[in-house]
Amino acid sequence: MSSTIGLEPVLGRSDEMIVNMGPQHPATHGVLRVVIGLEGERITRAVPHIGYLHRNHEKIEESRTYFQVVPFTDRMDYVSGTQNELPVVLAVEDLAGIEVPERAKMIRTMFFELFRIASHLVWMGTAMLDLGAITPFLYTFWDREIILGIVERTAGARMLPNYYTFGGVRRDLHPHFFKDVAEFLDHLEKRMPDYEHLVLENPIVHARTVGVGVxxxxxxxxxxxxxxVLRASGVAYDVRKAFPYDAYPEVEFEIPTSDAGDTYARFWVRFQEIYQSVKILRQLLEKTPKTGPFKGRAPARLKISGERYRAVENSRGELGVYVVGDGGDKPYRIKHRGAAFSNLQVIPDLFIGAKFSDAIAILSSLDPVFGEIDR
Amino acid sequence: MDLRIKRERLFDEDVYTVHPDDYRALCEQLKKDGFDYPRAISSLDMGYGLRVVLQLTRMSDLAKVEVRTDVSYDVAAVDSVTDLWPGVEWHEREAYDLMGISFRGHPDLRRLLLEEEWDLHPLQKRYDTGGYLIPDWRPADWPDPAPWQEPAPSQEDAAPEGGEGE
Structure with missing residues (x-):
């Protein structure tokens, strides 16, 4: 029975070839299996299968206190670190009525944007790997390493920092933080023309992505x-603007959108987001006080009752959480709304009709991270 | 249309609690009211039954609604809304997989994350994290229902008070 799952609709047709992509395919960014039906070069059917990395975070978190839930969320989208912690922190702060000092909000936002750049750099490198270019990967991971170093100096860990907490952040900024970030931004701005040259202006990338997967x-x-993915299809929806949180109301930035909706547009939007993140970080470096409170008053034992849905705009989209408390110190139920999870549903829409080789380019433009999709 | 419904406002969302038989009708009405963006479907084990929580956004003015409906353990099924919002397809499959709620009319209701042959639903409270069913688990009594409110929401009523959007 299980060996034919996903194949039922296509078994028995002689003009269709079944190709199984994954779950260990190097271009699936993790453990994704897509059963693909082919007629010549054209994809006629695509059935995605997920769950190979499933750990049931939601059940585990029901038996942990709210403070123990926060480091668990780090393990979801493991390339964008602190961004995962924020929805839970915001929802619990709403329900418990915890005040956050202005400086703590700014620190959170700076880390949020640093991880957005780091995540987009990882995407850039791996997407180009999928298209057959190895060089950009080596450059982007070098730059990402600088960000992880900055994070490590303050938070103590590189990829899974467990840095945000209810009422602010866990530690004050490292004394060199402002200098480090300013130097990194200068460095990145010198690098970006190179990246544009390697990726966006690359004729091979054009040939592989323009008009593909609309x-x-x-x-x-x-x-x-x-x-x-949504903004590349022409919808200017960004949780940072739509439902602002933390220090986003105080900074100026734009929402880059494209009307093309193809794979190239999704590449282009991510590039523009890096520029916007640099802009946000530059404003926050000036606005954030060098000293001051980094954490508000929060009870050592949190007892929560009520329901709350909060979302943030992480590197992949709307990362939401639905927290239900029953008055105890452990959540009654936590539901994570994964951004990459919802984005991955469009695989059949985009794959069917495309060429088999384009499926790889389309998948890399969705930027899936399976820690978050499978949870 | 007479829908059995309760309305309240929590934070920045309108929350509708609806009778499971009217769940589909309310969703059709919300779709007509312009709620076009599905955020998520969550599922809860309430101790006396299972709850489906559907969350929607209207892109034009960023209004948010939440639709809740409770079903008993014996029924454990509601109508699917996949044809209204295709984006809930995997969320419904996940709720079926982890919580054991069936969605009538779903085009492809298979387990999403767990093994296909398994017959347990681990997010139910009778399932222990150790991997077994708690032997003496009994469902709680159904709480006394509060009276359903009238009238049903209309286009004007569903708009958020105070102007949520930009």
Missing amino acids: LSKERAVARGVSGP
């Missing part, structure tokens, strides 16, 4: 996709 505006909204 997602219409209406379909994108109905499918519930978010983040760069």
Whole structure:
């Protein structure tokens, strides 16, 4: 029975070839299996299978206190670190009525944007690997290493920092933080023209991505996709602007959108987001006081009752959480709304009709991270 | 249309609690009211039954609604809304997989994350994290229902008070 799962619709047709991609395919960014039906070079069917990295975070978190839940969320989207912690922290702060000092909000936002750059750099390197270019990967990971170093100096860990907490952040900034970030931004701005040259202006990338995997505006909204995938289809929806949190109301930035909806547009939007993140970070470096409170008053034992849905705009889109408390110190139920999880649903929409070789390019433009999809 | 429904406002969302038989009708009405963006479907084990929580956003003015409906353990099924919002397809499959709620009319209701042959639903409270069913687990009594409110929400009523959008 299980060996034919996903194949039922296509078994028995002689003009269709079944190709199994994954779960260990190097271009699936983790453990994704897609059963693909082919007619010549064209994809006629695509059935994605997920769950190979499933750990049932949601059940484990029911038996942990709220403070223990926060480091668990780090393990979801493991390339964007602190961004995962924020929805839970915001939801619990809402329910418990915890005040956050202005400086703590700014520190959170700076880390949030640093990890957005880090995540987009990882995407850039791996997407180009999928297209057959090895060089950009080596450059982008070098730059990402600088960000992880900055994070490590303050938070104590590189990829899974467990840095945000209810009422602010766990530690004050490292004395060199402002200098480090300013130097990194200068460095990145010198690098960006190189990246544009390697990726966006690359004729091979153009040939592989322009007009490939077009997602219409209406379909994108109905499918519930978010983040760069939604904005590349022409919808200017960004949780940072729509439902602002932390220090985002105090900084100026734009929402880059494209009307093309193809794979190239999704590449382009991520590039523009890096520029916007640099802009946000530069403003915050000036606005954030060098000293001051980094954490508000929060009870050592949190007892929560009520329900709250909070979302943030992480590197992949709307990362939401639905927290239900029953008055105890442990959550009654936590539901994570994964951004990459919802985005990955469009695989059949985008794959069917495309060429088999384009499936790899389309998948890399969705930027899936399976720690968050499978949870 | 007479829908059995309760309305409240929590933070920045309108929350509708609806009778499971009217769940689908309310969703159709919300779709007509312009709620086009599905955020998520969550599922809860309430101790006396299972709850489905559907969350929607209207892109034009960023209004948010939450639809809740409770079903008993014996029924454990509601109508699917996949045809209204295709984006809930995997969320419904996840709720079926982990919580054991069936969605009538779902095009492809298979387990999403767990092994296909398994017959347990681990997010139910009768399932222990150790991997077994708690032997003396009994469902709680169904709480006394508060009276359903009238009238049903309409286009004007569903708009958020105070102007949530930009």
